[in-house]
């Protein structure tokens with residue numbers, strides 16, 4: 001029973017996104033919106049790349065997102081989206097408190113790598129107190145600790161043809177009739193190499209909680225919350241986003257959100 005409610009709530013959330021983005025009518029609107037032939041999608045895709053280009057022109061590649069002081073952390077990071085993945089692979093890792101976890105780095109790299117949590121924790125760490133902005137209309141300031149993604153990319157030696165970092169996650173999202181699809185996200189190499197882009201294993205001076213993406217989630221501080229993949233299984237370097245999901249670069253992007261969720 002509770003499982004049904006959760007799934008249904010997720011489905012309603014997803015349907016709500018479509019409904020709040022454009023006026024829709026009838027029950028076939030949801031599927032229509034998802035189809036790649038939809039003129040609405042085309043329009044949004046163009047607006048999307050325009051936002052990206054404008055932001056890239058206006059924002060210095062290394063401009064930092066604001067950082068806050070410890071006294072501005074008023075509560076724990078508010079959990080949102082998936083908060084307790086139920087896949088067998090994830091449950092097996094969780095049972096051993098992630099001792100067997102390995103972050104894989106694959107795709108367009110000279111040296112495919114994998115890292116245990118201890119290996120990540122032994123790399124130089126960065127801690128930052130930043131504000132998380134969710135499109136649902138809430139924000140939360142938290143202290144994040146992790147390893148800069150740039151350091152991982154340097155070790156793996158990114159090939160020149162790579163343009164994107166794709167984050168593969170352990171959790172799946174229920175799309176009602178379309179079934180469950182894995183959460184995934186992607187960013188360009190400018191954001192990937194940004195100094196505040198970290199793979200976080202700590203939050204507010206504790207090990208990252210399951211509700212917030214344990215064992216590892218990304219922080220991309222100049223973009224919206226949905227970009228910050230939790231429950232990261234692996235990262236993949238790619239030259240195009242076409243092969244992943246429905247090809248728009250992320251779970252929510254495949255439903256019409258902007259790929260560049262700049263704030």
Ligand SMILES: Nc1nc2c(c(=O)[nH]1)N[C@H]1C(S)=C(S)[C@@H](COP(=O)(O)O)O[C@H]1N2
Nearest residue numbers: 078079080081082134169183212225228230
């Ligand atoms: N794997 C995964 N990552 C995710 C999500 C998710 O459902 N699954 N939700 C996103 C959204 S919409 C937000 S606002 C943040 C929530 O992170 P938090 O639970 O730590 O606040 O995670 C993002 N990353």
Ligand SMILES: [Mo]
Nearest residue numbers: 134135225226
């Ligand atoms: Mo969000």
